Amino acid sequence: MDPVDAQDPRDDVAAAADAYAVAPLLNCLLREVGIRVGPDVYRLRAGGRLLRVRGSRRPTAPEVHADGSWYPLTHTDLVKLTAEELRRHTGLSNSELPADMLDSRDAVAALLTARAHATAPADPYLRSEQSLVTGHPYHPAPKARGGGPVTAWLPYAPEAYAAFPLTLLGVREDAVVEEGDTTALDAYGTAPRGYRLLPAHPWQLDLVARELAPAFADGRLVRLGRTPGRVAPTAAIRTVYATEYGPEDDLFLKFSLDVRITNDVRRLWRHDLLKLRRTDAAVTTAFAELPAAWLSDRGYRTADFAFEELAVIVRDGLRPHLVPGATPLLAAALTEDFDGNPLDRTADPGAWWQAYLRAVVPPALAAFHHHGVVLEAHLQNTVVAVDAAGTPVQALFRDAEGVKLLPDVTRDAGWERLVYCLVVNNLMEIADAVAERHPGADLWPAARRELARHREIPEIAGLLDAPTLPGKTNLLLRWTGADGADARYLPLPNPLRGAHAE
Template identity: 45%
Template sequence: MLRGLAVDAAGAADAVEAPAGAPPGPAGALPGPAEAPVGAPSCRAEEATLAALLRCCVREVAGPRGLVWPAPPYLLLRVAGTLLRARACGGAALRFEGRPERLESGTWRPLTSDDLVVLVETELRGHNREFAGQVAASRRAVAAILAARATQEPPADPWLASEQALVYGHPFHPSPKARGGGDWLRYAPEAHAEFPVRLLGVREDVLDEGGDPGALDAMGKAPDGYRVLPAHPWQLDLLRPAFGPELIDLGPGPAVTPTSSVRTVYAPDAGVCLKFSLDVRITNCVRKNAWYELAGAVELTRRLAPLFDLTAARHPGTRWLPEPGYRSAGLGVRLREGLGVIVRRSPWAVCSPGVTPVLAAALALDAPVTDPLAWWRAYVTVVAPPVLELYFTHGVVLEPHLQNVLVGLDSVGTPVQAVFRDLEGAKLVAGRHDLSGVPPEVAGALTYDAGRGWARVVYCLLVNHLTEIAATVAGTDDELLRELWRIARDVLARQADELGRPLPLSDLLAGAPLPAKANLGVRWARAADRAAGYVPIANPLA
């Protein structure tokens, strides 16, 4: 847990005295990700940017240094020697209420995101000339998204509407909406974008494909001797490929709708999702399909199919989205990766009749709850046990974070199914699978050692996912939040018993600290996302 901050099972902190002379907090509220700020787009963007960066400071800057402590109704922290305070609820999810403030010459004054950027830069030292610009770019992007949403209608499809609901992005990232690459707004899911793909023709002798990408052939017609290759128009603008006899431009294709990851779209005419390469940094990563990831998606689909069948036999609400094939142009690594597209099954194709898939991240904004305890028990039951079953029984690491899980709701809004997706993040535990015959580069990208895999499972499932859903269900009711975590512990303990009480899961239930991904740290270091470390936070299951 964070040193200097005593937290109980729901994240409520033990009381200490507020600084002498501290005035009462201001009226109004600074919402967390569960509630949209009210006001002009620029003001709402500033509030959201400040909240996200302040969460990062609590988790990664002040917390590990023992410089976070409670002074009800406030949470206090010190960054670069400056005392800050904010009203907080939601346990580890850190939902802020009211305007955060800084103590200046004995007086509490409103804190701005620019103020906090300066404090972070002073605290972390070193040199990162990009950091302030990334935070500012993210703030401008949120304002642009809010303005665009005011003039657009969301999709009628409830699943797609949920995919396009994530206006503010990752709640624990310093620049969750910073994007490069020109006219990005026309392709932004949060702005309710829809656009036609571009169709390319790849001459068959230079075609690079694996598995079964046949769904792509339904998207258009290519001349004899060529195969259809859909391309993201934004990526084509970035790549500017040379067209000629081997690669031809067939013009606009069917309309598609971008999902939450930006680069993955839903193609309703083909009935599939398409995961494109996109040479743009979104949160921590440049979103390009490396050549070994193209092949790895097909390999994992083949290997995971029987394991998901076994898991679904024990947990009937379990679903997943296979990635049966990919297609690209074998014209050098740059175009092979840059034009590579992975075919992914649609969630509507795997959910049972009468079940509506909804993105978990959208439920973290607004959960349709009438009976919070029953709803939460159903939610944890469909989401968590399959993840643990796959890890401990089958040696499979899923990344069940909020954007990788769709929750199937029945006609009254009760969670009855969980759909897991995105095989780029799924891995096999090293030593538990025979990868002989798989190219070394592909095999290396498919595996994690057991410790790294477990940390990823715990972070994605508990810290990124269940913590946020619980905070939304509980709102400001601390006792309800504690009861939600008692229910979660009961569900996980039953699964632990069925699995024979494996030691890592027993440690988790005993209160071992949770690993929280250090997004601020990896952005400050300008490192690849795979280099991101973890910081320990309090375990609400304890």
């Protein structure tokens, strides 16, 4: 459940925002630099201070021990304590991350206020994409929006139930760069002679206005108004779902966004775009043989003078890939509260969990072992389709930008990445959400049994009996200034080990 329990965020936005922001920060701090010394008590490794918390999956109400007593910590207090601990732990200083932590909390407050005065989408899929108020449960600043004013980003925030028109640009034909199938973009409007149509994200245009000013001045770029229909931002923020257009009214578009969100500035980088078609083709070929669906990143279009800034990727929509009668839901939303979460109505959590495993696990493992494709199968890149009873019947995966291919990465590195994304980020989070709603459910024997079905994969035996699994260290990664794509892992207890699968 949400970290604020039964409290209505509208009753006390400040307290609710603190609770939402404290939970993921505590998760990081306790996992990465804490040692459990009691049921709810942790000792910080470097400073030696004791912290006490309430709850486990979404810990809240932190207290620090001093002078023989326990003292409550606000989110601001916790940020200060975290910074002091990390300076001791790493020997490094960092002013940017504490600012992002505070920005993330303030963003949550703005989002809660906006949600209280907005109407959630009627479509359960969009509702799931726009439900992530907590966001990444193991990131110290999951809702930071680059420190900009609320008015700059709130109109485009999925968590605020946003929907907005795209800005239409014309790019002079001799400056257009594109690869793959981008024909769907031409249905969004009409470009004047000598120009090609290029939809743009309004927030991104504001962010890079200075860089684009010369192109508008000399005519390489012209403004053509806005799309008549609106798009809905998904949980990824810079990826939007378009359902109000022409013959192909079910499409995703992914834009550059020059804002740091979680670990990275979310620009479509040139090196990723240049390998997009190769990566997507490899995944598409793999999924032709798999019991799941891949939402293909068909191609991209941009301008040569603003290659990264104005790039847009065209991605398959959902409907052509869905099994008949199924309702798609973002897997990450299953770990939060939203109207329509099937975990709230299932009468048999064990059967639901087994169905989830059958949908998600086999295609991710087969893509790796038989095709050398390392899916970024974490919760935000996994869509789970459920039947009328809310039972998972299909998995759909997305985002070629995050996919790794063998032998571009070694098999060992690819397997570690897959285990983190699939088991730690995905299965462990879903299992915890199921267990929270249905106390006493014994879930890991079924997971062990599902994974054991794939013993033709050499790494499976080691996975089942390894004492630990790789957990990503987002707090230390950000504090030390490591590249967001440079994953650092620490060992976490493996719930598969010792689980009786009979």
